[in-house]
Amino acid sequence: DTGVSQDPRHKITKRGQNVTFRCDPISEHNRLYWYRQTLGQGPEFLTYFQNEAQLEKSRLLSDRFSAERPKGSFSTLEIQRTEQGDSAMYLCASSLEGRGEQYFGPGTRLTVT
């Protein structure tokens, strides 16, 4: 297993466009997390899944954000009608249920112009 992967690594989009990011977790991990991180800040929790069920969404996750994890494997995070304030690194992490240790992907850096 090569760890958590994310695609794309970088995305530049114009304000108002929709973007979708993909995360492939470590195969035996049933928990998957999405975070957002801006420069000089720690990761901000957005949402997490246990298998295919989305168990929690942060208040940071506005209606323009949606995440899915069909079949409990990979996950997608979509941002609709992007705004400049959405520019950030979007991190995905996975873990085994009951274990606090999260394994992070390399992140997708989004720039909204």
Next chain:
Amino acid sequence: LAKTTQPISMDSYEGQEVNITCSHNNIATNDYITWYQQFPSQGPRFIIQGYKTKVTNEVASLFIPADRKSSTLSLPRVSLSDTAVYYCLVSGINAGNNRKLIWGLGTSLAVNP
């Protein structure tokens, strides 16, 4: 409001032991403490996790006093490659049975030759 507090930055020299302390005064009984390392343009990487007393692995030690209101990450004999940002995370389940993830703002460690 629960939060974790850690120094913004630290300087050290190669071969020295570095201790980074995180304050988490409102830690709950079932919360765990985890430390992560992050290099620029990469996702955080797990270093060590603990609940109480002392935990040691091949890269670091974690000291947690009896009241658990702080924790200290100890990096023995640092090298230039240990220059990174180190995050303290307090995790558990909150009163609403939701996942609690309280990240610090990170400590930027600079190791000098």
